[in-house]
Amino acid sequence: MSRQQFLDTLNAYAEDGRTVQLWLRDDDAIAPTAALSRLLDLSKRWNAPMTIAAIPADAKIELARLLIDLPLISVAVHGWDHTNHAPASEKKQELGLHRGEEAVLARLAEGLERIAGLFGDRAVPLLVPPWNRIAPALLGHLPSLGYVALSVFGPEREETPVKLVNTHVDIIDWKGTRGGRPMDILYAEASAHLGTGNTQSTNLGVLTHHLVHDDAAWDFLDDFFALTAGHPACQWVPVSALMHAR
Template identity: 85%
Template sequence: MSRQHFIDTLDAYAVNGRTVQLWLRDDDAIKPTAALSRLLEQSKRWNAPMTIAAIPADATTELARLLIELPLISVAVHGWDHTNHAPASEKKQELGLHRGEDVVLARLAEGLERVAGLFGDRAVPLLVPPWNRIAPALVDRLPSLGYEALSVFGPERDGGPLRLVNTHVDIIDWKGTRGGHPMDSLYAEAAARLGSGNAQSTSLGVLTHHLVHDDAAWDFLDDFFALTADHPACQWVPVSALMHKR
């Protein structure tokens, strides 16, 4: 029923002349893999732009050669090396203040420079914090490093120093199977996101991690792309369109 509710929600959007701007962010890429190739093939098949959040310290030239030829793919900065610096008593965090603000900012500046150098015009000045966590004090400093937007998980909040372009549906069940969530629960989350606002255009960000996808994860993506590709209320957009949305 949740899948049908999502379809009904999209249909209502279409009747009212509203649009859902869809985007997908896939985290943790460092090199070409069979799973990444499968995800990129979905992008090509459905003509759906995707954003690959690459780990700058470990990203390879082989990954750059793969992505540089794919105009539908953009590459964001996934922290520096995806290393946890928080103590065991806290949630994992690379971009906290545990090492001092200046150290973290230096790594983020280096990360942006390396992604731009490796991926050329596929690179976008978008920071994706590992584990979707970043100390608020650091956010205020990001524009001075050249970042134009930040992407974490959850509803966007206005009033920050730079644009938030968040994801809203995480397809992986991190606290349970560590594979894909059941399809109906994912469609329920997507429908809830679309029902939460009244703007003419609403964004819906899907978060994936290709390295841990199981059959449930791939099945959902296949179904989601097929459902949204030709729906009159749906528009798959590059993340740059959301970064500069007025």
């Protein structure tokens, strides 16, 4: 039922002349894998742009070579080394203030430089914090480091010092199976997010982690692309379009 609810929502958008701008962010890439190739094949099959959040400290030249001929793929900065610096009493966080603001900002500058150097015109100045967490005190410094936008998980807040381009549907069940979540639940969440839209264009970001995808995760992605790729209300867009949108 939830899949039909999502389709009904898209149909309502189309009837009203509204557009859903879709984008996909895949986290934790460092090197070519069979799972990453499977995800990239979906991009090519459906002519859908995707964003790969690569870990700068560990990203390999082989990954850059894999992506060089794939113009639909953008590469964002996934922190520095995806290391937790928070104590056991707190949620995991690389980009907190546990090491001091200066140390974190230095790593973020280095991360952007390395991703740009490694991936060239595939790189985008988008920061994707590991675990989707970053200390608020750091946000105002991101533009001076060269970042144009920030991507975490959840609804975009207004009046932030840096543009937010968030994801809204996470396909992985991190607290349970650590595989794909049930398709009906994912479609219900997508419908709920789109139901809040009251403008001519609403963004819907899908969050994936190719390294932990199981059959349920791949089944959802196959179905989601098949449903949205040709729908008149849907437009798969590169993240750069969302980063620079007013």
